[in-house]
Ligand SMILES: O=P(O)(O)OC[C@H]1O[C@H](OP(=O)(O)OP(=O)(O)O)[C@H](O)[C@@H]1O
């Protein structure tokens with residue numbers, strides 16, 4: 473499949489496996505199951521009798537490894553891989569992971585999902601120490617911090633480095649004698665562990681990749697944990713116990729694949745509950761419920777089940793949207809959406825329609841679809857969004873860092889309704905979202921980061937703080953909120 477038009481950009485996916493002769497092929501298969509998390513580039517590092525080999529490139533996984541020889545040279549019993557969607561740094565090949573570090577006696581490679589909020593500060597400190605960077609991405613800084621750490625042994629260097637980083641990070645690290653995984657103190661990005669029948673251990677972003685390589689789920693990696701996997705088995709430790717789970721709620725709403733399970737909650741079932749809840753919060757009389765392919769289909773089913781209004785396939789997504797890259801301008805995004813989505817006229821004509829989507833970011837998708845449905849003869853169009861109004865940016869691993877880009881930061885709900893041309897518009901409440909996900913976690917955040925909707929960031933924003941405060945003030949983001 474060619475690169476997709478994504479209105480809300482995905483994050484990265486990480487995968488690692490320890491202890492099987494088939495390590496590289498399984499890493500490829502696992503990354504393939506995580507392709508929805510990033511389409512800019514991919515790479516694999518294999519560990520072959522203490523030698524690390526890397527191959528990486530720009531584009532989709534299948535494009536990067538198009539030549540079968542590229543996989544064949546990656547021998548070894550262990551491997552890690554990465555697929556990228558950028559949040560920091562340019563789109564160049566230098567920023568494609570895994571990053572390799574070969575300066576100290578322990579050679580190693582790292583793969584990262586997330587975004588470091590103190591990257592600029594760390595870069596300044598590291599460059600003052602004479603560190604030469606291999607990329608301009610935030611992700612490599614973990615490796616640089618390990619290399620400059622003055623701790624005696626490698627595990628302590630990792631702990632030391634992990635304690636210096638702030639923001640969202642799920643890292644997998646391949647050393648020559650062990651594989652490690654680290655989750656940030658809030659567990660903002662998902663990371664799971666599983667085991668295959670041959671005893672090999674897998675750590676990756678989502679359970680859909682465990683299923684792909686037939687690994688049995690063992691556990692979610694918890695905030696602040698440092699996992700070590702080697703010939704002696706799995707060791708679970710901590711680099712910090714000052715932790716509080718606030719996993720990204722957008723993972724449940726949009727990012728993760730519906731067949732994944734995060735912290736015991738099925739993504740598909742959570743989305744159905746979000747759809748059902750928005751049906752209760754914003755009921756409307758209509759003839760048919762439509763979902764916007766792909767990610768809102770679970771929520772649309774939930775809305776239809778709860779409301780008793782039949783669900784139908786009124787929209788089609790072209791699976792072959794041919795694009796070379798995620799387009800940077802609004803004009804190109806609009807063209808992309810128009811090539812991606814179309815309607816089945818017989819389902820639409822003369823009908824009162826509930827159109828369910830999982831989110832509105834810039835409004836490009838909803839605006840286009842409402843017009844499409846009107847052109848196809850819809851009588852009325854009621855847009856229901858299975859998440860709350862998205863007003864605040866993310867600094868933990870999603871590339872929406874400018875509030876000015878978000879339609880929700882610029883208009884009231886009525887204003888957005890007018891902008892997208894719908895007859896009515898209803899969003900899920902923040903409480904509705906928290907209840908629908910239903911994490912069993914009794915901290916003040918209910919285990920979730922909901923900052924996109926309520927501006928309650930679970931950590932300080934460090935290097936982003938000043939810019940964010942200026943923007944928030946300019947856009948009056950906190951006015952009218954409790
Ligand atoms: O308001 P916008 O800026 O248009 O962004 C919102 C849309 O983007 C996402 O879908 P996306 O097109 O990324 O893909 P998917 O639903 O097919 O996964 C999301 O599911 C919304 O449909």
Ligand SMILES: NC(=O)CC[C@H](N)C(=O)O
Nearest residue numbers: 483484558559560585586
């Ligand atoms: N989406 C991500 O997890 C991105 C990882 C890293 N911050 C990058 O920009 O490459």
Ligand SMILES: [Mg+2]
Nearest residue numbers: 764765766767
């Ligand atoms: Mg969508």
